[in-house]
Amino acid sequence: MTIKEALTWGKEQLQESCERPSFEAELLLAYHLKQDRMYLITHDDEIVDDQESFEKLVHRRAENEPYEYIVGEASFYDIHLSVEKGVLIPRPETEILIDMVSKIVEEENITQIVEIGVGSGAISVILARKFPQLKMIATDICDAPLKVAKQNIETFGLEKQIELRKSNLIDMVSEPIQLVVSNPPYIAEDFLLESNVVDYEPKEALFGGRVGDELLKQIILDVKAR
Ligand SMILES: C[S@@+](CC[C@H](N)C(=O)[O-])C[C@H]1O[C@@H](n2cnc3c(N)ncnc32)[C@H](O)[C@@H]1O
Known part of the structure:
Protein backbone atom coordinates (compact mmCIF):
# COMPACT_ATOMS: atom_id res chain seq x y z
CA MET A 1 0.00 0.00 0.00
CA THR A 2 1.37 3.43 -0.96
CA ILE A 3 1.03 6.56 1.17
CA LYS A 4 -1.68 7.80 -1.17
CA GLU A 5 -3.61 4.51 -0.89
CA ALA A 6 -3.16 4.41 2.89
CA LEU A 7 -4.64 7.90 3.19
CA THR A 8 -7.63 7.00 1.04
CA TRP A 9 -8.18 3.82 3.08
CA GLY A 10 -7.73 5.69 6.39
CA LYS A 11 -10.18 8.40 5.37
CA GLU A 12 -12.84 5.77 4.55
CA GLN A 13 -12.37 4.02 7.90
CA LEU A 14 -12.67 7.29 9.84
CA GLN A 15 -15.69 8.66 7.96
CA GLU A 16 -18.18 7.68 10.68
CA SER A 17 -16.19 8.55 13.79
CA CYS A 18 -14.32 11.74 12.85
CA GLU A 19 -15.41 15.18 11.78
CA ARG A 20 -12.27 15.56 9.65
CA PRO A 21 -11.44 12.02 8.45
CA SER A 22 -8.80 13.08 5.87
CA PHE A 23 -6.95 15.23 8.35
CA GLU A 24 -7.00 12.55 11.05
CA ALA A 25 -5.83 9.87 8.60
CA GLU A 26 -2.93 12.17 7.69
CA LEU A 27 -2.07 12.77 11.36
CA LEU A 28 -2.05 9.05 12.12
CA LEU A 29 0.01 8.14 9.05
CA ALA A 30 2.49 10.95 9.77
CA TYR A 31 2.78 9.68 13.36
CA HIS A 32 3.23 6.08 12.13
CA LEU A 33 5.96 7.09 9.66
CA LYS A 34 7.58 9.53 12.14
CA GLN A 35 7.33 12.23 9.48
CA ASP A 36 5.39 15.49 9.16
CA ARG A 37 2.25 15.84 7.05
CA MET A 38 4.12 17.61 4.25
CA TYR A 39 6.17 14.42 3.75
CA LEU A 40 2.96 12.54 2.91
CA ILE A 41 2.22 14.93 0.08
CA THR A 42 5.72 14.91 -1.35
CA HIS A 43 6.17 11.10 -1.07
CA ASP A 44 2.68 9.85 -1.88
CA ASP A 45 3.84 6.94 -4.05
CA GLU A 46 6.18 5.53 -1.35
CA ILE A 47 5.26 2.16 0.20
CA VAL A 48 4.07 2.31 3.84
CA ASP A 49 6.29 0.15 6.07
CA ASP A 50 4.56 -2.03 8.67
CA GLN A 51 1.13 -1.37 7.21
CA GLU A 52 -0.50 -3.55 9.87
CA SER A 53 0.54 -1.19 12.69
CA PHE A 54 -0.88 1.78 10.80
CA GLU A 55 -4.15 -0.09 10.31
CA LYS A 56 -4.32 -0.78 14.05
CA LEU A 57 -3.92 2.94 14.80
CA VAL A 58 -6.76 3.78 12.41
CA HIS A 59 -9.01 1.08 13.87
CA ARG A 60 -8.44 2.47 17.39
CA ARG A 61 -9.43 5.94 16.19
CA ALA A 62 -12.44 4.51 14.34
CA GLU A 63 -13.55 3.06 17.69
CA ASN A 64 -13.55 6.66 19.03
CA GLU A 65 -10.33 6.43 21.04
CA PRO A 66 -9.00 9.99 21.31
CA TYR A 67 -6.05 10.77 19.04
CA GLU A 68 -4.06 11.96 22.07
CA TYR A 69 -4.25 8.55 23.78
CA ILE A 70 -3.25 6.79 20.56
CA VAL A 71 -0.10 8.89 20.11
CA GLY A 72 0.52 9.36 23.86
CA GLU A 73 0.72 13.12 23.89
CA ALA A 74 -1.41 16.26 23.86
CA SER A 75 -0.64 19.75 22.70
CA PHE A 76 -1.29 22.30 25.47
CA TYR A 77 -0.32 25.95 25.71
CA ASP A 78 3.17 26.05 24.18
CA ILE A 79 4.21 22.46 24.93
CA HIS A 80 3.40 18.80 24.34
CA LEU A 81 2.48 16.76 27.41
CA SER A 82 2.52 12.98 27.78
CA VAL A 83 -0.95 11.55 28.33
CA GLU A 84 -2.38 8.06 28.59
CA LYS A 85 -5.67 6.39 29.48
CA GLY A 86 -6.49 7.19 33.11
CA VAL A 87 -5.47 10.83 32.72
CA LEU A 88 -7.64 13.65 31.40
CA ILE A 89 -6.54 15.09 28.06
C1 LIG B 1 -10.77 17.72 35.27
S1 LIG B 1 -9.32 16.85 35.74
C2 LIG B 1 -8.12 18.15 35.63
C3 LIG B 1 -6.72 17.65 35.32
C4 LIG B 1 -5.71 18.79 35.02
N1 LIG B 1 -5.55 19.67 36.13
C5 LIG B 1 -6.15 19.56 33.80
O1 LIG B 1 -6.64 20.69 33.95
O2 LIG B 1 -6.00 19.05 32.67
C6 LIG B 1 -9.57 16.68 37.47
C7 LIG B 1 -8.51 15.90 38.23
O3 LIG B 1 -8.90 15.91 39.62
C8 LIG B 1 -8.63 14.63 40.18
N2 LIG B 1 -9.52 14.47 41.34
C9 LIG B 1 -10.82 14.06 41.36
N3 LIG B 1 -11.29 14.06 42.62
C10 LIG B 1 -10.27 14.49 43.42
C11 LIG B 1 -10.14 14.69 44.83
N4 LIG B 1 -11.17 14.46 45.67
N5 LIG B 1 -8.95 15.12 45.30
C12 LIG B 1 -7.90 15.34 44.46
N6 LIG B 1 -7.96 15.16 43.12
C13 LIG B 1 -9.12 14.74 42.61
C14 LIG B 1 -8.88 13.66 39.05
O4 LIG B 1 -8.20 12.44 39.27
C15 LIG B 1 -8.34 14.45 37.84
O5 LIG B 1 -6.99 14.17 37.62
Missing part, protein backbone atom coordinates in the same frame (compact mmCIF):
# COMPACT_ATOMS: atom_id res chain seq x y z
CA PRO A 90 -5.88 18.79 28.84
CA ARG A 91 -8.47 21.07 27.25
CA PRO A 92 -7.80 24.38 25.46
CA GLU A 93 -10.23 26.19 27.83
CA THR A 94 -7.88 25.46 30.72
CA GLU A 95 -5.40 27.85 29.11
CA ILE A 96 -7.81 30.66 30.10
CA LEU A 97 -7.57 29.55 33.74
CA ILE A 98 -3.77 29.64 33.53
CA ASP A 99 -3.84 33.18 32.12
CA MET A 100 -6.12 34.32 34.96
CA VAL A 101 -3.92 32.71 37.60
CA SER A 102 -0.80 34.19 35.97
CA LYS A 103 -2.27 37.68 36.37
CA ILE A 104 -2.90 37.06 40.08
CA VAL A 105 0.61 35.65 40.55
CA GLU A 106 2.09 38.81 39.03
CA GLU A 107 -0.18 41.28 40.83
CA GLU A 108 0.02 39.62 44.26
CA ASN A 109 3.63 38.42 44.08
CA ILE A 110 2.53 34.84 44.73
CA THR A 111 5.39 32.44 45.36
CA GLN A 112 3.50 29.35 46.50
CA ILE A 113 0.50 27.61 44.89
CA VAL A 114 -1.40 24.43 45.60
CA GLU A 115 -3.08 22.71 42.65
CA ILE A 116 -5.92 20.29 43.37
CA GLY A 117 -6.36 17.54 40.77
CA VAL A 118 -3.09 17.74 38.85
CA GLY A 119 -4.07 15.33 36.04
CA SER A 120 -1.34 15.32 33.40
CA GLY A 121 0.32 18.27 35.17
CA ALA A 122 -0.92 20.72 32.53
CA ILE A 123 -1.63 23.65 34.90
CA SER A 124 1.28 23.17 37.29
CA VAL A 125 3.83 22.59 34.52
CA ILE A 126 2.85 25.71 32.59
CA LEU A 127 2.73 27.89 35.72
CA ALA A 128 6.10 26.63 36.95
CA ARG A 129 7.64 27.29 33.52
CA LYS A 130 6.19 30.81 33.44
CA PHE A 131 7.26 31.68 36.99
CA PRO A 132 10.60 30.13 37.95
CA GLN A 133 10.30 31.52 41.52
CA LEU A 134 7.05 29.61 42.07
CA LYS A 135 6.87 26.55 44.35
CA MET A 136 3.87 24.29 43.86
CA ILE A 137 2.28 21.36 45.66
CA ALA A 138 0.05 19.42 43.27
CA THR A 139 -2.40 16.82 44.54
CA ASP A 140 -4.47 14.12 42.93
CA ILE A 141 -6.60 11.36 44.38
CA CYS A 142 -5.70 8.86 41.61
CA ASP A 143 -2.41 7.11 40.90
CA ALA A 144 -2.45 7.29 37.07
CA PRO A 145 -2.40 11.13 36.93
CA LEU A 146 0.31 11.29 39.58
CA LYS A 147 2.49 8.94 37.50
CA VAL A 148 1.97 10.87 34.26
CA ALA A 149 2.37 14.27 35.97
CA LYS A 150 5.70 13.03 37.42
CA GLN A 151 6.84 12.09 33.92
CA ASN A 152 5.88 15.54 32.54
CA ILE A 153 7.49 17.37 35.47
CA GLU A 154 10.73 15.45 34.80
CA THR A 155 10.57 16.09 31.05
CA PHE A 156 10.59 19.83 31.73
CA GLY A 157 13.07 19.63 34.63
CA LEU A 158 10.61 21.09 37.17
CA GLU A 159 11.23 18.64 40.04
CA LYS A 160 12.51 21.44 42.29
CA GLN A 161 9.39 23.56 41.73
CA ILE A 162 6.53 21.04 41.77
CA GLU A 163 5.95 18.50 44.51
CA LEU A 164 3.32 15.84 43.86
CA ARG A 165 1.16 14.49 46.66
CA LYS A 166 -1.52 11.82 46.67
CA SER A 167 -4.39 13.47 48.51
CA ASN A 168 -8.12 13.96 48.64
CA LEU A 169 -8.34 17.69 47.80
CA ILE A 170 -5.93 19.43 50.25
CA ASP A 171 -6.20 16.91 53.10
CA MET A 172 -2.48 16.08 52.89
CA VAL A 173 -1.34 19.70 52.60
CA SER A 174 -0.55 21.09 56.05
CA GLU A 175 1.68 23.95 54.84
CA PRO A 176 0.33 27.52 54.75
CA ILE A 177 -1.34 28.19 51.39
CA GLN A 178 -1.10 31.42 49.38
CA LEU A 179 -3.23 30.42 46.39
CA VAL A 180 -5.20 27.36 45.29
CA VAL A 181 -5.83 26.55 41.64
CA SER A 182 -8.02 23.74 40.39
CA ASN A 183 -9.84 22.47 37.36
CA PRO A 184 -11.91 19.91 39.23
CA PRO A 185 -14.37 17.42 37.77
CA TYR A 186 -17.63 19.33 37.35
CA ILE A 187 -19.98 17.31 35.15
CA ALA A 188 -23.28 15.98 36.54
CA GLU A 189 -23.18 12.19 36.81
CA ASP A 190 -26.17 11.62 34.48
CA PHE A 191 -24.97 14.06 31.79
CA LEU A 192 -24.62 12.36 28.40
CA LEU A 193 -21.12 12.73 27.02
CA GLU A 194 -19.73 11.73 23.64
CA SER A 195 -18.23 8.26 23.31
CA ASN A 196 -14.67 9.52 22.81
CA VAL A 197 -14.92 11.17 26.26
CA VAL A 198 -17.06 8.87 28.39
CA ASP A 199 -15.67 5.57 27.05
CA TYR A 200 -12.01 6.57 27.33
CA GLU A 201 -11.38 9.40 29.79
CA PRO A 202 -11.32 8.70 33.54
CA LYS A 203 -14.63 9.12 35.40
CA GLU A 204 -12.77 10.64 38.38
CA ALA A 205 -11.68 13.51 36.13
CA LEU A 206 -15.11 14.15 34.62
CA PHE A 207 -17.93 13.72 37.11
CA GLY A 208 -18.21 16.00 40.13
CA GLY A 209 -21.26 14.34 41.72
CA ARG A 210 -25.02 14.16 41.21
CA VAL A 211 -25.34 17.85 40.38
CA GLY A 212 -21.76 18.25 39.22
CA ASP A 213 -20.48 21.09 41.39
CA GLU A 214 -20.18 19.11 44.65
CA LEU A 215 -16.39 18.82 44.55
CA LEU A 216 -16.03 22.47 43.59
CA LYS A 217 -18.12 23.48 46.63
CA GLN A 218 -16.05 21.21 48.87
CA ILE A 219 -12.85 22.82 47.60
CA ILE A 220 -14.20 26.26 48.50
CA LEU A 221 -15.20 25.08 52.00
CA ASP A 222 -11.85 23.34 52.61
CA VAL A 223 -9.81 26.31 51.42
CA LYS A 224 -11.96 28.77 53.42
CA ALA A 225 -11.33 26.70 56.55
CA ARG A 226 -7.55 27.35 56.31
Whole structure:
Protein backbone atom coordinates (compact mmCIF):
# COMPACT_ATOMS: atom_id res chain seq x y z
CA MET A 1 0.00 0.00 0.00
CA THR A 2 1.37 3.43 -0.96
CA ILE A 3 1.03 6.56 1.17
CA LYS A 4 -1.68 7.80 -1.17
CA GLU A 5 -3.61 4.51 -0.89
CA ALA A 6 -3.16 4.41 2.89
CA LEU A 7 -4.64 7.90 3.19
CA THR A 8 -7.63 7.00 1.04
CA TRP A 9 -8.18 3.82 3.08
CA GLY A 10 -7.73 5.69 6.39
CA LYS A 11 -10.18 8.40 5.37
CA GLU A 12 -12.84 5.77 4.55
CA GLN A 13 -12.37 4.02 7.90
CA LEU A 14 -12.67 7.29 9.84
CA GLN A 15 -15.69 8.66 7.96
CA GLU A 16 -18.18 7.68 10.68
CA SER A 17 -16.19 8.55 13.79
CA CYS A 18 -14.32 11.74 12.85
CA GLU A 19 -15.41 15.18 11.78
CA ARG A 20 -12.27 15.56 9.65
CA PRO A 21 -11.44 12.02 8.45
CA SER A 22 -8.80 13.08 5.87
CA PHE A 23 -6.95 15.23 8.35
CA GLU A 24 -7.00 12.55 11.05
CA ALA A 25 -5.83 9.87 8.60
CA GLU A 26 -2.93 12.17 7.69
CA LEU A 27 -2.07 12.77 11.36
CA LEU A 28 -2.05 9.05 12.12
CA LEU A 29 0.01 8.14 9.05
CA ALA A 30 2.49 10.95 9.77
CA TYR A 31 2.78 9.68 13.36
CA HIS A 32 3.23 6.08 12.13
CA LEU A 33 5.96 7.09 9.66
CA LYS A 34 7.58 9.53 12.14
CA GLN A 35 7.33 12.23 9.48
CA ASP A 36 5.39 15.49 9.16
CA ARG A 37 2.25 15.84 7.05
CA MET A 38 4.12 17.61 4.25
CA TYR A 39 6.17 14.42 3.75
CA LEU A 40 2.96 12.54 2.91
CA ILE A 41 2.22 14.93 0.08
CA THR A 42 5.72 14.91 -1.35
CA HIS A 43 6.17 11.10 -1.07
CA ASP A 44 2.68 9.85 -1.88
CA ASP A 45 3.84 6.94 -4.05
CA GLU A 46 6.18 5.53 -1.35
CA ILE A 47 5.26 2.16 0.20
CA VAL A 48 4.07 2.31 3.84
CA ASP A 49 6.29 0.15 6.07
CA ASP A 50 4.56 -2.03 8.67
CA GLN A 51 1.13 -1.37 7.21
CA GLU A 52 -0.50 -3.55 9.87
CA SER A 53 0.54 -1.19 12.69
CA PHE A 54 -0.88 1.78 10.80
CA GLU A 55 -4.15 -0.09 10.31
CA LYS A 56 -4.32 -0.78 14.05
CA LEU A 57 -3.92 2.94 14.80
CA VAL A 58 -6.76 3.78 12.41
CA HIS A 59 -9.01 1.08 13.87
CA ARG A 60 -8.44 2.47 17.39
CA ARG A 61 -9.43 5.94 16.19
CA ALA A 62 -12.44 4.51 14.34
CA GLU A 63 -13.55 3.06 17.69
CA ASN A 64 -13.55 6.66 19.03
CA GLU A 65 -10.33 6.43 21.04
CA PRO A 66 -9.00 9.99 21.31
CA TYR A 67 -6.05 10.77 19.04
CA GLU A 68 -4.06 11.96 22.07
CA TYR A 69 -4.25 8.55 23.78
CA ILE A 70 -3.25 6.79 20.56
CA VAL A 71 -0.10 8.89 20.11
CA GLY A 72 0.52 9.36 23.86
CA GLU A 73 0.72 13.12 23.89
CA ALA A 74 -1.41 16.26 23.86
CA SER A 75 -0.64 19.75 22.70
CA PHE A 76 -1.29 22.30 25.47
CA TYR A 77 -0.32 25.95 25.71
CA ASP A 78 3.17 26.05 24.18
CA ILE A 79 4.21 22.46 24.93
CA HIS A 80 3.40 18.80 24.34
CA LEU A 81 2.48 16.76 27.41
CA SER A 82 2.52 12.98 27.78
CA VAL A 83 -0.95 11.55 28.33
CA GLU A 84 -2.38 8.06 28.59
CA LYS A 85 -5.67 6.39 29.48
CA GLY A 86 -6.49 7.19 33.11
CA VAL A 87 -5.47 10.83 32.72
CA LEU A 88 -7.64 13.65 31.40
CA ILE A 89 -6.54 15.09 28.06
CA PRO A 90 -5.88 18.79 28.84
CA ARG A 91 -8.47 21.07 27.25
CA PRO A 92 -7.80 24.38 25.46
CA GLU A 93 -10.23 26.19 27.83
CA THR A 94 -7.88 25.46 30.72
CA GLU A 95 -5.40 27.85 29.11
CA ILE A 96 -7.81 30.66 30.10
CA LEU A 97 -7.57 29.55 33.74
CA ILE A 98 -3.77 29.64 33.53
CA ASP A 99 -3.84 33.18 32.12
CA MET A 100 -6.12 34.32 34.96
CA VAL A 101 -3.92 32.71 37.60
CA SER A 102 -0.80 34.19 35.97
CA LYS A 103 -2.27 37.68 36.37
CA ILE A 104 -2.90 37.06 40.08
CA VAL A 105 0.61 35.65 40.55
CA GLU A 106 2.09 38.81 39.03
CA GLU A 107 -0.18 41.28 40.83
CA GLU A 108 0.02 39.62 44.26
CA ASN A 109 3.63 38.42 44.08
CA ILE A 110 2.53 34.84 44.73
CA THR A 111 5.39 32.44 45.36
CA GLN A 112 3.50 29.35 46.50
CA ILE A 113 0.50 27.61 44.89
CA VAL A 114 -1.40 24.43 45.60
CA GLU A 115 -3.08 22.71 42.65
CA ILE A 116 -5.92 20.29 43.37
CA GLY A 117 -6.36 17.54 40.77
CA VAL A 118 -3.09 17.74 38.85
CA GLY A 119 -4.07 15.33 36.04
CA SER A 120 -1.34 15.32 33.40
CA GLY A 121 0.32 18.27 35.17
CA ALA A 122 -0.92 20.72 32.53
CA ILE A 123 -1.63 23.65 34.90
CA SER A 124 1.28 23.17 37.29
CA VAL A 125 3.83 22.59 34.52
CA ILE A 126 2.85 25.71 32.59
CA LEU A 127 2.73 27.89 35.72
CA ALA A 128 6.10 26.63 36.95
CA ARG A 129 7.64 27.29 33.52
CA LYS A 130 6.19 30.81 33.44
CA PHE A 131 7.26 31.68 36.99
CA PRO A 132 10.60 30.13 37.95
CA GLN A 133 10.30 31.52 41.52
CA LEU A 134 7.05 29.61 42.07
CA LYS A 135 6.87 26.55 44.35
CA MET A 136 3.87 24.29 43.86
CA ILE A 137 2.28 21.36 45.66
CA ALA A 138 0.05 19.42 43.27
CA THR A 139 -2.40 16.82 44.54
CA ASP A 140 -4.47 14.12 42.93
CA ILE A 141 -6.60 11.36 44.38
CA CYS A 142 -5.70 8.86 41.61
CA ASP A 143 -2.41 7.11 40.90
CA ALA A 144 -2.45 7.29 37.07
CA PRO A 145 -2.40 11.13 36.93
CA LEU A 146 0.31 11.29 39.58
CA LYS A 147 2.49 8.94 37.50
CA VAL A 148 1.97 10.87 34.26
CA ALA A 149 2.37 14.27 35.97
CA LYS A 150 5.70 13.03 37.42
CA GLN A 151 6.84 12.09 33.92
CA ASN A 152 5.88 15.54 32.54
CA ILE A 153 7.49 17.37 35.47
CA GLU A 154 10.73 15.45 34.80
CA THR A 155 10.57 16.09 31.05
CA PHE A 156 10.59 19.83 31.73
CA GLY A 157 13.07 19.63 34.63
CA LEU A 158 10.61 21.09 37.17
CA GLU A 159 11.23 18.64 40.04
CA LYS A 160 12.51 21.44 42.29
CA GLN A 161 9.39 23.56 41.73
CA ILE A 162 6.53 21.04 41.77
CA GLU A 163 5.95 18.50 44.51
CA LEU A 164 3.32 15.84 43.86
CA ARG A 165 1.16 14.49 46.66
CA LYS A 166 -1.52 11.82 46.67
CA SER A 167 -4.39 13.47 48.51
CA ASN A 168 -8.12 13.96 48.64
CA LEU A 169 -8.34 17.69 47.80
CA ILE A 170 -5.93 19.43 50.25
CA ASP A 171 -6.20 16.91 53.10
CA MET A 172 -2.48 16.08 52.89
CA VAL A 173 -1.34 19.70 52.60
CA SER A 174 -0.55 21.09 56.05
CA GLU A 175 1.68 23.95 54.84
CA PRO A 176 0.33 27.52 54.75
CA ILE A 177 -1.34 28.19 51.39
CA GLN A 178 -1.10 31.42 49.38
CA LEU A 179 -3.23 30.42 46.39
CA VAL A 180 -5.20 27.36 45.29
CA VAL A 181 -5.83 26.55 41.64
CA SER A 182 -8.02 23.74 40.39
CA ASN A 183 -9.84 22.47 37.36
CA PRO A 184 -11.91 19.91 39.23
CA PRO A 185 -14.37 17.42 37.77
CA TYR A 186 -17.63 19.33 37.35
CA ILE A 187 -19.98 17.31 35.15
CA ALA A 188 -23.28 15.98 36.54
CA GLU A 189 -23.18 12.19 36.81
CA ASP A 190 -26.17 11.62 34.48
CA PHE A 191 -24.97 14.06 31.79
CA LEU A 192 -24.62 12.36 28.40
CA LEU A 193 -21.12 12.73 27.02
CA GLU A 194 -19.73 11.73 23.64
CA SER A 195 -18.23 8.26 23.31
CA ASN A 196 -14.67 9.52 22.81
CA VAL A 197 -14.92 11.17 26.26
CA VAL A 198 -17.06 8.87 28.39
CA ASP A 199 -15.67 5.57 27.05
CA TYR A 200 -12.01 6.57 27.33
CA GLU A 201 -11.38 9.40 29.79
CA PRO A 202 -11.32 8.70 33.54
CA LYS A 203 -14.63 9.12 35.40
CA GLU A 204 -12.77 10.64 38.38
CA ALA A 205 -11.68 13.51 36.13
CA LEU A 206 -15.11 14.15 34.62
CA PHE A 207 -17.93 13.72 37.11
CA GLY A 208 -18.21 16.00 40.13
CA GLY A 209 -21.26 14.34 41.72
CA ARG A 210 -25.02 14.16 41.21
CA VAL A 211 -25.34 17.85 40.38
CA GLY A 212 -21.76 18.25 39.22
CA ASP A 213 -20.48 21.09 41.39
CA GLU A 214 -20.18 19.11 44.65
CA LEU A 215 -16.39 18.82 44.55
CA LEU A 216 -16.03 22.47 43.59
CA LYS A 217 -18.12 23.48 46.63
CA GLN A 218 -16.05 21.21 48.87
CA ILE A 219 -12.85 22.82 47.60
CA ILE A 220 -14.20 26.26 48.50
CA LEU A 221 -15.20 25.08 52.00
CA ASP A 222 -11.85 23.34 52.61
CA VAL A 223 -9.81 26.31 51.42
CA LYS A 224 -11.96 28.77 53.42
CA ALA A 225 -11.33 26.70 56.55
CA ARG A 226 -7.55 27.35 56.31
C1 LIG B 1 -10.77 17.72 35.27
S1 LIG B 1 -9.32 16.85 35.74
C2 LIG B 1 -8.12 18.15 35.63
C3 LIG B 1 -6.72 17.65 35.32
C4 LIG B 1 -5.71 18.79 35.02
N1 LIG B 1 -5.55 19.67 36.13
C5 LIG B 1 -6.15 19.56 33.80
O1 LIG B 1 -6.64 20.69 33.95
O2 LIG B 1 -6.00 19.05 32.67
C6 LIG B 1 -9.57 16.68 37.47
C7 LIG B 1 -8.51 15.90 38.23
O3 LIG B 1 -8.90 15.91 39.62
C8 LIG B 1 -8.63 14.63 40.18
N2 LIG B 1 -9.52 14.47 41.34
C9 LIG B 1 -10.82 14.06 41.36
N3 LIG B 1 -11.29 14.06 42.62
C10 LIG B 1 -10.27 14.49 43.42
C11 LIG B 1 -10.14 14.69 44.83
N4 LIG B 1 -11.17 14.46 45.67
N5 LIG B 1 -8.95 15.12 45.30
C12 LIG B 1 -7.90 15.34 44.46
N6 LIG B 1 -7.96 15.16 43.12
C13 LIG B 1 -9.12 14.74 42.61
C14 LIG B 1 -8.88 13.66 39.05
O4 LIG B 1 -8.20 12.44 39.27
C15 LIG B 1 -8.34 14.45 37.84
O5 LIG B 1 -6.99 14.17 37.62
